[in-house]
Amino acid sequence: MGKIFVTGATGTNGKALVKKLTERKIDFVVGSRNVEKAKEVFGKEVQIRTFDFSDASTFENSLKGIDKVFLLGPPLQLKVDELIIPFLDFIKKQGINRIVYFSALASDKMGSQLDFHTKIEQKLKNENYDYTILQPSFFSQNFKNYEFENINERNIVFMPAGEGKVGFVDVEDIATVAVETLISDEHSKKVYRLTGPELLSYFDAAAIISEVLSKEIHYPNPSPEIFKQVLETSGAPTFVGDYLTDVYQIIAKSEVNLLTDDVFLVTGKKPTTLKEVLERDFKN
Numbered sequence: 244m245g246k247i248f249v250t251g252a253t254g255t256n257g258k259a260l261v262k263k264l265t266e267r268k269i270d271f272v273v274g275s276r277n278v279e280k281a282k283e284v285f286g287k288e289v290q291i292r293t294f295d296f297s298d299a300s301t302f303e304n305s306l307k308g309i310d311k312v313f314l315l316g317p318p319l320q321l322k323v324d325e326l327i328i329p330f331l332d333f334i335k336k337q338g339i340n341r342i343v344y345f346s347a348l349a350s351d352k353m354g355s356q357l358d359f360h361t362k363i364e365q366k367l368k369n370e371n372y373d374y375t376i377l378q379p380s381f382f383s384q385n386f387k388n389y390e391f392e393n394i395n396e397r398n399i400v401f402m403p404a405g406e407g408k409v410g411f412v413d414v415e416d417i418a419t420v421a422v423e424t425l426i427s428d429e430h431s432k433k434v435y436r437l438t439g440p441e442l443l444s445y446f447d448a449a450a451i452i453s454e455v456l457s458k459e460i461h462y463p464n465p466s467p468e469i470f471k472q473v474l475e476t477s478g479a480p481t482f483v484g485d486y487l488t489d490v491y492q493i494i495a496k497s498e499v500n501l502l503t504d505d506v507f508l509v510t511g512k513k514p515t516t517l518k519e520v521l522e523r524d525f526k527n
């Protein structure tokens with residue numbers, strides 16, 4: 244089956260993937276910029292190597308004995324293609340061709356400052372990598388990861404997503420798909436669009452959170468201008484407001500208004516609902 248190198252392992256999706264790879268006794272190692280911190284996350288069971296996309300001196304040791312790579316780039320950063328491509332080139336030079344790339348649904352609709360997923364996907368296709376591309380929709384876990392303070396302290400969820408709908412997907416489901424694509428040869432040259440089971444607006448999501456928490460949560464549906472102003476007033480760098488506005492505008496413009504069967508097709512399991520994830524995230 245071969246040994247897997249997992250990038251982005253200490254993050255939201257990486258941790259879910261590492262847990263499943265460990266449970267299934269699959270041979271893998273993870274890369275992290277901070278091995279000591281990663282040890283606190285994973286304990287002694289997981290092999291950890293120093294790895295930084297921006298430091299080519301970490302590449303060779305990271306890939307020793309590796310047959311395939313799970314490739315996930317950091318969020319909230321521009322020009323991720325420039326960050327990742329030197330590593331992709333190095334992988335190829337080492338004779339490794341199998342890549343499972345973590346992209347995003349409708350990333351080609353996100354505008355030129357966020358075209359990095361599209362550029363990386365094109366490179367994988369044009370240069371004949373043995374790729375599988377995962378294109379998840381918006382994560383159900385975003386509410387816990389990014390809206391926790393708004394929900395707990397202000398009783399709102401706050402994003403410029405208009406009235407658009409989205410098929411929020413559970414990170415655990417994405418990780419189950421990722422494991423299958425990493426351990427089987429069946430998924431070569433496939434692109435999977437990963438969504439949850441239901442299309443919801445942020446008005447719907449706020450209503451579900453209200454039900455789960457038994458308190459009223461509102462979605463004020465801010466304009467992009469108000470959203471950027473609020474972020475800037477709270478001290479966020481200007482590019483963060485621009486980046487998040489571009490991301491949420493694909494919802495407002497109905498570019499991710501779609502559901503697929505891909506989670507079920509790959510895993511044989513029905514995707515988890517937003518309510519189930521929120522109950523897990525907010526009640527434990």
Ligand SMILES: NC(=O)c1ccc[n+]([C@@H]2O[C@H](COP(=O)([O-])OP(=O)(O)OC[C@H]3O[C@@H](n4cnc5c(N)ncnc54)[C@H](OP(=O)(O)O)[C@@H]3O)[C@@H](O)[C@H]2O)c1
Nearest residue numbers: 251252253254255256275276295296316317347380381382
């Ligand atoms: N949020 C959404 O709804 C959504 C939807 C679809 C797709 N996406 C995509 O999902 C990805 C983010 O996934 P996530 O939320 O799981 O990430 P995350 O939790 O923010 O974790 C980011 C990971 O990147 C690693 N990292 C950061 N800089 C690095 C560098 N220079 N070299 C090597 N590793 C580095 C970090 O590892 P260390 O700190 O250990 O080095 C960390 O494990 C992005 O590509 C985003 O476009 C997001």
